[in-house]
Amino acid sequence: MRAVAIEDVLFPGIDVRVTAVHVTAEQVAVEGRSCGRPPACPDCGCAGRRVHSRYERRVAERPVVGRSLVIWISVRRFFCERASCRRRTFVEQVPDLSERYRRHSVGLRRWMQAVATFLGGRPGERLCRVLQLPTGRTHLLGLLTAPVVPERAPRVLGVDEFAFRKGWRYGTVLVDIETARVVDVLPDRDAATFAGWLREHTGAEIICRDRASAYSSAVREAAPGAQEIADRWHLLHNLSSAVEKTCHQHRSCLRKQAEADRDAEPRRIINPLPPPTLPPTKIAVRTVDRYSDIHRLIGQGHSVSEIARRLHLDRKTVRRFRDTGLDELLASARMGRPKGVLEPFTAYLTERFTDGVTSPTDLFHEIRERGYQGSDLPVRRYVAGLKTGTVEPARGAIPSPRKITTWIMLPRGALKPREEEQLLNVRLACPDIARACDLGRVSNVLVTATR
Structure with a gap:
């Protein structure tokens, strides 16, 4: 068996001769000398012949055997013998190992660049610390380079918003739909910013966007000839929201059917339950007060935004109290209402x-x-x-609107037999949900048929 030189292990294909190796409990230090062909002057291209001097460079390399690896490499400085060149001397760079002004090897820089691309700053720094890669979050982020923005927009341009910080700052991402690559990132989601980008980058024939009015107005202003379409994800998301809203509106039908099925067979009540009265909890009292305040202001003609400012609430909360009955709001506020894995079994327990x-x-x-x-x-x-009568007895086991929506939006054949049976019972209990189920499944097939 041929003996393998240490140079072939540490520096495969690189012209470096190892002179010493020092191993400690935390680090491996390798001393070496460059022995490749003389390089050319970076300014004039004249080949170097005379060696001016040598000096040592410290280069951090990828870890080996669980220890960090440091290379002390002796490199040569050459004279530039062309009289017309302003550069008098230049230093050689070892291909695939060292780069000008960098203290990390080429391979280590590629590793850290990949970590920064997939994880970012702080998470990438934590992973590098585990992998024995000497770096910090600022250095990782500095390795990221912005892609070159093309002069013309792609033929099919996708535009959508994303959150730099959810609820505080948002931006806009532009994607080439045909190649699935990011084209550019805008610092906000304003119509003026997107319109300015469209003026500078013409050529978009189809713009795929969500239902945000800001993007639509920017397209009409800066690219009136482009065709606006909705992407598949937003179509399915809006369809799912419409189906779930329908299931919310007709939840009472499911409740009546569940109570009728429960009372169909007479039972001998040995330990009758007390009437389900609302426990005097703070959240229940607050729900009643908030409901009355919101409906009083609505009766006075105030808008949703004005009510939200006056009561220090979110507009979504105001709309929920406006569109939801008091009984349903109080049901969600009852003390001791079981959540999670027990909720589907409360009717049987009762x-x-x-x-x-x-x-x-x-x-x-x-x-x-x-x-x-x-x-x-x-x-x-x-x-x-x-x-003790401190929880509301389960009035019948009915699936949640979100679960019904999930059953409807899944492809045919993807449901388990028990889920198919429950969905069938829901369809029989409410004709409106059955109609929404048929329309939702047909629309889902139409949207996903071209995938």
Whole structure:
């Protein structure tokens, strides 16, 4: 077997001769000398012949055997023998190892550039610290270079907003749809900024955007000949929102059907429940007060924005209290309302409790057999609330609007048999949701057919 030189391991294909290696617990230091062909003058291109001097450079390299690697390399300085050249001396650069003015090797710089591209500053710095790469977040961000912006806009231009800091500062990203590459990034999402960019970069025939009016006005102003279309993601997102809104509006139909199914078979109530009254919680009182204040101001003719400023609320909150009934708002404010993995089993727990099974342990084992995967603590809390009357008894197990929307938007055949059965029950309970389901599935197929 042929012995492998250390140069072939540390510097494959690089003209460097290793003279010494020093290994410590935290670092590997390698001393070497460049031994390649003399380079040419970077100004005039004259080949170097006479060596002026040598000096040592410190270059950080990629880690080896879990330790950081530092290279002390002796490089040559040459005379430039062309009299017309203003440069008298120049230093050689070892190809694929060293670069002018840089203290990191070419390979290490590529590694850190990839880390900065995918992770950014602080997360990239934390990863580099684990990988034994000596760098900081400022240096990582300095390795990122902005792509060259073409003089003309792509034929199919995609435009959408993104958040530098959510809720505070937003920008605009421009994408070439045909090549799936970012073209440019604008510092804000104003119509004037986007219109100015379109004037400087002509050539866009199709502009794919969301429903923001700012981008539409910029297109009409700066590129009136371009065709405006909506992209597939926003079409599906808007379709999903419309279906979910319909499911919210007709939730009462599902509730009536669930109560009718529960009361279809008479049961002997051994331990009758107290009437579901609203516990005197602070959030419930606040909900009633906020509901009355918002509807009083709406009756006086105030706008949503004015009400939000006067009551120090978000406009979405004002719209929710305006469009949602008080009973539904209070239902979400009831104390002890179970969330998460227990919520689908509350109707069954209530039925078994009214049948006389009041042991939390027995009820926990029963719902475990029916698919419950949580701990017994939520079950004990819910049963204790049923005994004291501090939780609202489940009036029937109905799926949430978001879950129904997920069933509708998924491709046919992607649902499990139990989910198909639940969706069928929802369609039978409410004709409006059934119509929304048919329209949503047809629209989904039309949008995704060209994918």
